[in-house]
Amino acid sequence: xxxxxxxxxxxxxxxxxxxxxxxxxxxxxxxxxxxxxxxxxxxxxxxxxxxxxxxxxxxxxxxxxxxxxxxxxxxxxxxxxxxxxxxxxxxxxxxxxxxxxxxxxxxxxxxxxxxxxxxxxxxxxxxxxxxxxxxxxxxxxxxxxxxxxxxxxxxxxxxxxxxxxxxxxxxxxxxxxxxxxxxxxxxxxxxxxxxxxxxxxxxxxxxxxxxxxxxxxxxxxxxxxxxxxxxxxxxxxxxxxxxxxxxxxxxxxxxxxxxxxxxxxxxxxxxxxxxxxxxxxxxxxxxxxxxxxxxxxxxxxxxxxxxxxxxxxxxxxxxxxxxxxxxxxxxxxxxxxxxxxxxxxxxxxxxxxxxxxxxxxxxxxxxxxxxxxxxxxxxxxxxxxxxxxxxxxxxxxxxxxxxxxxxxxxxxxxxxxxxxxxxxxxxxxxxxxxxxxxxxxxxxxxxxxxxxxxxxxxxxxxxxxxxxxxxxxxxxxxxxxxxxxxxxxxxxxxxxxxxxxxxxxxxxxxxxxxxxxxxxxxxxxxxxxxx
Numbered sequence: 053x054x055x056x057x058x059x060x061x062x063x064x065x066x067x068x069x070x071x072x073x074x075x076x077x078x079x080x081x082x083x084x085x086x087x088x089x090x091x092x093x094x095x096x097x098x099x100x101x102x103x104x105x106x107x108x109x110x111x112x113x114x115x116x117x118x119x120x121x122x123x124x125x126x127x128x129x130x131x132x133x134x135x136x137x138x139x140x141x142x143x144x145x146x147x148x149x150x151x152x153x154x155x156x157x158x159x160x161x162x163x164x165x166x167x168x169x170x171x172x173x174x175x176x177x178x179x180x181x182x183x184x185x186x187x188x189x190x191x192x193x194x195x196x197x198x199x200x201x202x203x204x205x206x207x208x209x210x211x212x213x214x215x216x217x218x219x220x221x222x223x224x225x226x227x228x229x230x231x232x233x234x235x236x237x238x239x240x241x242x243x244x245x246x247x248x249x250x251x252x253x254x255x256x257x258x259x260x261x262x263x264x265x266x267x268x269x270x271x272x273x274x275x276x277x278x279x280x281x282x283x284x285x286x287x288x289x290x291x292x293x294x295x296x297x298x299x300x301x302x303x304x305x306x307x308x309x310x311x312x313x314x315x316x317x318x319x320x321x322x323x324x325x326x327x328x329x330x331x332x333x334x335x336x337x338x339x340x341x342x343x344x345x346x347x348x349x350x351x352x353x354x355x356x357x358x359x360x361x362x363x364x365x366x367x368x369x370x371x372x373x374x375x376x377x378x379x380x381x382x383x384x385x386x387x388x389x390x391x392x393x394x395x396x397x398x399x400x401x402x403x404x405x406x407x408x409x410x411x412x413x414x415x416x417x418x419x420x421x422x423x424x425x426x427x428x429x430x431x432x433x434x435x436x437x438x439x440x441x442x443x444x445x446x447x448x449x450x451x452x453x454x455x456x457x458x459x460x461x462x463x464x465x466x467x468x469x470x471x472x473x474x475x476x477x478x479x480x481x482x483x484x485x486x487x488x489x490x491x492x493x494x495x496x497x498x499x500x501x502x503x504x505x506x507x508x509x510x511x512x513x514x515x516x517x518x519x520x521x522x523x524x525x526x527x528x529x530x531x532x533x534x535x536x537x538x539x540x541x542x543x544x545x546x547x548x549x550x551x552x553x554x555x556x557x558x559x560x561x562x563x564x565x566x567x568x569x570x571x572x573x574x575x576x577x578x579x580x581x582x583x
Contacts, residue, residue, distance in 0.1 A: 160205070161243045161263065163236060168268040169344065169485050170243065171423060171430075172200060172232045202234060205242040212237070231430065231437035233344075233421070267566075270338055270484035274313045279306065283338060287331035287458070290323060297358070298327050298462035305330030305459075312480050315459040317357065319473035327468070331458035339366045339454040339514055341493055344485040346421040347377050347457070352475035353414045357381040358465030359477040361420065363453035366514065371400060372449035374429070377420035382466030385409060389420070389431045389438075393447040403446040405431040405439030417480055425487070426450065452495060452514065455482065494561040499573040504552060509574045511537070512544045513559045522563040529571075531555035552578045 203211040214234060236243075243263075272283055279286065287301045300323035307314045317329040347361040358381065363374040371392040378388060389405045412418070421432040428442025442448050459477040462468050486493075497512035511526055526540040532553035539545045549555065553576055560569040 161245070163204075163240045163243050164265070164488065166267045167236050167265045167488055169233065169235050169266040171264045171266070172202075172230060172234070172245070173264070174230045175228065200230060200232065200245055202232075203244040204237050204240045205244060206237075206239050207241055211244065229437075233423070233432055233435055233437070265488040266344055266485035267488045268483065269340060269343065269486050270334075270482070272482045273311055274308050274479070274481075275311055276308060278308055279313070279332060283334060284332045285335055285337060287333065290325070291331060296463050297460045298325050298468065299329040299460055300325045300327070301331045301458070302328050303330075304328075306332065312478050313457075315359075315457065315477040315479070316474050317352075317459045317461050317477075319468075327461040327473075329459045329461060331456065333364075333456040334454045335364075335366075335456075337454075338484075339452040340484060340486060341450070341452040341495075342424050342426065342486065342490070344421060344423050344483075345374075345376055345455065346419060346481070346483045346485075347479065348417055348419045348481040349377055349457075350417045350478040350480070351377075351379050351414060352459070352477055353379065353381060353384060354471045354475055355381045355466040356462055356468030356471045357475045357477075358460035358463065359458075360460070361455070361457045361479070361482075363449075364456055365449060365451045365453055367451055369451075372451065372453065374422060374424070374449065374453065376422050380464050380466060381471070387412075387433065389422075391429060391441045391446060391448065393449065395447065401446070403441040405441060407433070407438050417478070419481075424448070452493070455484075457482075494559060494568050494570045496559055496570040496572040499575070501575040501577065502549075503577040504549075504579040507549045507576070508546050509549070509576075510544065511547055511557060511559070511572060511574075513561075513570065513572065514543065522561050525560045525562075527558050527560070529556050529558045547574065549574070549576045552576045 202214045204214065205211055245263075270283070272280060286303050286306060288303065289301060291301055299317060302322065305316050305318070305328055307316065313332070315330040315332075317327055319326065320328050322328045345363060349359070349361060351357075351359045358379070360378040361376050362378060363372075363376065364370070365372045371394055373390075373392040375388070375390040375392070378390065380388075385408065386406045387409050390402045391404075392400065392402045395401050419432075419434050421435070423430040423432070427448055428440055429448055430440050431438045457477075457479055459475070495514045497510075497514075500509050502509050513524075524541050524543050526537050526542075526545060526547075528535045528537070528547075532555075533549070533551040535555060536548040537545060538547070543559075547555075547557070555574045555576065557572045557574070558569050559572060560567060
């Protein structure tokens with residue numbers, strides 16, 4: 053059960069956010085693609101689709117010539133992060149003139165300095181000739197490979213190409229999902245996209261291709277020798293006990309060294325439980341509505357250990373819970389990622405994105421990532437897309453969530469009796485990003501009512517950023533008298549009133565070029581007359 057700041061249902065909170073924070077655009081938030089990708093060979097259609105009327109044929113290219121992205125109208129080069137029309141059938145295509153060099157078309161997209169990551173989504177289809185003009189090949193061993201070549205351009209104009217995050221092998225012509233997550237190198241001024249095919253007789257087509265850009269809102273690489281108290285809170289005692297967990301959380305179980313956080317579980321009794329372990333969370337210090345959440349961790353894959361890095365709702369309701377990384381030590385075959393939610397009848401449900409850990413060295417660090425947007429979540433492992441959960445089949449949280457990392461013992465983790473203890477859970481990096489076309493969120497607390505002579509009220513808000521990276525400013529914009537704000541630059545502060553009436557405050561949060569605001573009401577009643 054997560055701790056929260058305000059006791060509101062998710063639906064009520066969403067209504068309040070929309071009412072109080074007009075910066076949130078439902079139209080922008082709902083630009084998404086609910087998609088499914090298999091991990092190896094992908095076939096989405098048994099027969100070739102008809103060529104779109106704006107497809108560019110092989111004869112349109114010679115050598116290393118270029119052509120415009122005809123039909124790629126959903127990408128606005130001046131603002132690609134907001135491009136995209138759900139369901140639009142827009143295509144671009146390219147070909148090669150020999151078996152070694154791509155020729156044809158590419159797209160250059162300006163990169164803004166604040167962009168830290170981009171996600172490329174859409175569909176690729178390749179059609180190639182087997183024999184005779186216009187014929188398409190059946191399944192053959194030498195089917196062409198297709199992908200998207202990404203190149204970063206620096207200030208000098210130098211290009212650095214990035215290999216495909218995943219290479220798709222066609223065994224039958226048909227549409228295949230593209231879902232690539234890429235970090236933007238520092239100093240990048242432009243991104244160049246070019247389709248790739250491996251045979252001169254092949255033509256690649258793209259559909260519904262969109263690029264979303266993301267900015268960093270939280271990064272911690274655990275430098276120094278202690279946890280950053282502006283980002284993390286340490287849990288003590290018997291917390292989050294789900295299904296008979298056997299650990300007592302202590303501060304001594306947490307160590308920061310060598311740019312890592314170590315959570316150690318020891319077979320040492322405390323608080324009436326047989327194990328001691330650790331838990332940290334960003335409760336009250338960092339939470340965000342939507343975004344990319346990423347954990348680079350090394351887990352103890354032994355019976356009895358239950359390491360997890362997950363998200364909980366700030367409003368103290370459960371669910372939601374999003375297990376970005378969760379592993380039962382009794383399960384050494386599959387990696388499980390779960391979105392917990394309540395259905396329309398209030399029943400607990402969970403949608404999982406499970407995949408085999410065969411061939412993976414789980415004694416090493418791996419990166420677990422979700423890209424959470426309105427109505428859906430995409431799940432990634434080591435930067436490779438794995439699955440999607442979302443509407444209309446699965447609900448997705450629409451409340452801000454905070455991060456928690458712990459190492460539980462027993463229960464879902466399995467039998468502890470045959471495991472050598474202690475066991476360690478290492479976290480090397482935690483990162484959070486938000487889509488660059490969304491303003492910096494700020495969520496004012498509940499409106500407040502006080503009665504004189506009680507003349508002090510608490511002003512509270514939550515922003516997604518740690519307090520050391522965002523400027524907060526409280527001001528009185530309406531009221532019958534002046535008000536003394538104790539610390540106008542603190543996300544939580546107090547105000548002192550001298551007269552009754554309604555007072556309206558504005559809280560503004562600024563980080564770099566992003567500024568946002570919300571409003572907060574305090575009702576001050578007259579003193580109660582003594583009888």
